[in-house]
Amino acid sequence: MSRVWRTDCKYGIRFQISPKKDLKAWNHVERLYETGITFHSCGCSGPGYIPKDKESLIQFLEQEKEVYIKHRRFWSNRIEPENESERNKDQNKNCEFLFSIPSEFKTGTKKNRKVNLEKAVQYWGEKIELIERYIKKITNNYIN
Known part of the structure; x- marks a missing residue:
């Protein structure tokens, strides 16, 4: 280049x-x-x-997909903490997941924040579907 x-x-x-x-x-x-x-x-x-070529692009997207699956699994199995002590432990343990969800899915006060679990699962499911479409398109239509 x-x-x-x-x-x-x-x-x-x-x-x-x-x-x-x-x-x-x-x-x-x-x-x-x-x-x-x-x-x-x-x-x-x-x-x-x-990514520098088709193979590394597909590998990159597959890795991203795994991250999205991990997030969807977290939100699918999530049980919201009940008290401040549980919330503090939850925030320390799960900050990777808690801070990567759109703020419009969050309700409540800063001290008593809740996440709409259904929307969170749907959000990550849509991201997985999108990345799968990208992978399929690249795999089928890539000109070498």
Whole structure:
């Protein structure tokens, strides 16, 4: 890839332009974009991991899917804590799950926060379905 950086590109401000004739590279960039992987960055930490080819993209998406399954399983089996002591233990033990759910699923006060478990399970289920569609599309339509 060239060292030209685009600031007006849908792929992100840190997108490195490939040669126009490199169809394989452009096809891969399009697959990345379709799965939500872009080159946006504030400049301090970079855009994060960018899979370099079809196999690494599929592997990356499969790993993300496993994380989503883990989250859905957590919310499917969740029993809300009853008192402040249980809430404190729960927050320390399960912060990975508790802080990765959209705030609109949360109700109550900061001290007595509850999560709509049904919506949480549905949220992670939808994320799993979406990533499965990405994997299927990439597997079936990827031009090498």
